[in-house]
Amino acid sequence: MLDSKSHPNRLGIWGWLGGGRWGVERYLYTLHRLTGLGLLAYFLLHIVVTSGRAFSAAAWTRAMSQVSGPFFKVGEYLVFLAFCFHAINGIRLGLVELGFAVGKPIEPVYPYRTSVDVQRPLALAALAVAFVLAVIGTISMWSD
Amino acid sequence: MMRDQKLWAWHLIAGAVILVLLGVHMLTMHMEGVIRIQSLNPASVEHVDKDRVPQTRDQKSDEEDIHPIDWANVRARGVRTLYMASYIFLLGAALFHGLYGLRNILFELNPAVWLRKTLSALLLLLGLGLFVYGAWAAVMARAIARAWKA
Amino acid sequence: MSTKFENISYRIRRFDPERDTAPHWEEYRVPYTPGMTVLEGLWKVKELHSPTLAWRSSCRMGVCGSCGMLINGKPRLACNTQIAELSSDTVVVAPLPNFDIVRDLVPELAPMFASHQALMPYVIREDVEEREHPTNEFFQSAHELEHYLQFTYCIKCGCCMAACPTFATDALYSGPMPLGQAHRYNSDTRDGGFAARKQMLVGEPGPWRCHYAGECSRVCPKGVDPAKAIQLMKRELVFDYLGLHKTKCPANVAGKPTDGKRRDNIPEAPPHTV
Ligand code: FES
Numbered sequence: 001m002l003d004s005k006s007h008p009n010r011l012g013i014w015g016w017l018g019g020g021r022w023g024v025e026r027y028l029y030t031l032h033r034l035t036g037l038g039l040l041a042y043f044l045l046h047i048v049v050t051s052g053r054a055f056s057a058a059a060w061t062r063a064m065s066q067v068s069g070p071f072f073k074v075g076e077y078l079v080f081l082a083f084c085f086h087a088i089n090g091i092r093l094g095l096v097e098l099g100f101a102v103g104k105p106i107e108p109v110y111p112y113r114t115s116v117d118v119q120r121p122l123a124l125a126a127l128a129v130a131f132v133l134a135v136i137g138t139i140s141m142w143s144d
Numbered sequence: 145m146m147r148d149q150k151l152w153a154w155h156l157i158a159g160a161v162i163l164v165l166l167g168v169h170m171l172t173m174h175m176e177g178v179i180r181i182q183s184l185n186p187a188s189v190e191h192v193d194k195d196r197v198p199q200t201r202d203q204k205s206d207e208e209d210i211h212p213i214d215w216a217n218v219r220a221r222g223v224r225t226l227y228m229a230s231y232i233f234l235l236g237a238a239l240f241h242g243l244y245g246l247r248n249i250l251f252e253l254n255p256a257v258w259l260r261k262t263l264s265a266l267l268l269l270l271g272l273g274l275f276v277y278g279a280w281a282a283v284m285a286r287a288i289a290r291a292w293k294a
Numbered sequence: 295m296s297t298k299f300e301n302i303s304y305r306i307r308r309f310d311p312e313r314d315t316a317p318h319w320e321e322y323r324v325p326y327t328p329g330m331t332v333l334e335g336l337w338k339v340k341e342l343h344s345p346t347l348a349w350r351s352s353c354r355m356g357v358c359g360s361c362g363m364l365i366n367g368k369p370r371l372a373c374n375t376q377i378a379e380l381s382s383d384t385v386v387v388a389p390l391p392n393f394d395i396v397r398d399l400v401p402e403l404a405p406m407f408a409s410h411q412a413l414m415p416y417v418i419r420e421d422v423e424e425r426e427h428p429t430n431e432f433f434q435s436a437h438e439l440e441h442y443l444q445f446t447y448c449i450k451c452g453c454c455m456a457a458c459p460t461f462a463t464d465a466l467y468s469g470p471m472p473l474g475q476a477h478r479y480n481s482d483t484r485d486g487g488f489a490a491r492k493q494m495l496v497g498e499p500g501p502w503r504c505h506y507a508g509e510c511s512r513v514c515p516k517g518v519d520p521a522k523a524i525q526l527m528k529r530e531l532v533f534d535y536l537g538l539h540k541t542k543c544p545a546n547v548a549g550k551p552t553d554g555k556r557r558d559n560i561p562e563a564p565p566h567t568v
Binding site: 106 | 390442462
């Protein structure tokens, strides 16, 4: 390899978020990451908080009252929305990443129809189901 | 070397487990206003059946409403061994799925080899620690719930 | 639509390792003729404004894979991209991201080829003698050919690597091109190298850092669909872990036809000259 002073040109985190005219799956990928991180953060706290029930009934009630109020309610609601998306999109990813929803290898004939197009209906269906779940949950959580 | 083939396969399996168990969990906690399943929130239903003549939710006053997270329900769920077991199972699956996902993201930031090793070890410790704590809590809660009943 | 303009602007990211510490943008105007490709425009820039402008290209017909560049925000082949299809009178050209810049629009593709080579993109068989000095062809049905044919169209231009979000940060990840090519050989019935390639694929260089953002397949100028290859590869490897992977014996050497007879009206071949 020739010895040149080449200039590094990796996109870095900007490359994760996109930064061009990308397709819907790119945004789903980003959203899956963000919701995953959010859910994990919530879950770790959740373990600590709910483990209060190991001490006594009073400890449980105290723990629950500490995490009540509008701030936590809104937070919990966001976690619920994240869950709806992450779970349903996760089903899609499971199917796709095990090669079940990407189609068989084909002869590429222009205009190319790639696996991304093959799984697109699934992606849209996942979004629709996640949306419906989110609506049901919203009604349930905010109705009383 | 941590083998991603193995870890990723388990990441997927854990995801499927979470999907089922957390689905039930979410049904219990958040869909209560829409679907009320007696076995999930036993106290809510007992309360409605015993203390009052048949009624709709709207007729109840707030202080009488027993929420899924009220101790009565937590106790009623907690006494059952199946519940305790599924809590522990869910705890393990979710910790693995979440922490492996985090490890994935962190590793994609291309950390140095020593940092990779440290991160793996830290995440493993965190996961094991929380698993033991959470599992212990589920076991203890069952004991308390039983004592309460007696 | 864009045939109405007579001139077109080129915004080009320039970098001269001898003089510059960082890349910078320069703008040029060149005459536009209908049917002009981005590559032809670059030649015009070189001819009319900046003789030092450097890029790689060779076949100018989307076959050699030299001219991958970031054109108006998307990795594409300069020779395969009509200026008219960009729907803009400014062509913005930068070197393919995720590779070091050697000079101007020339990316350093060596790391990509190193990962490619590490995944053994060739037929591996135990009968080395037959492989190196074949006595006849290997059996393969037309149907079996279809399992990998799509992936053979790869021209190694690196557009997929430039579009991949994981490869934007993770240097240990092999990337779509090398993984797609590894799968091309894994799914070739003549090949028996799954176990050998698996040594690499189970770890960091493997397909596990792919989360199906789908970009590689979207930008591939040849319709190779590396994302499809990577997901199919994941299935094979997960099945392998679960003990469900069917190990195939590489296809046998086809026997020589025995009862064929030469037709009378075919003349003998002339004698060898070398
Ligand atoms: S010059 Fe050969 S692919 Fe563009």
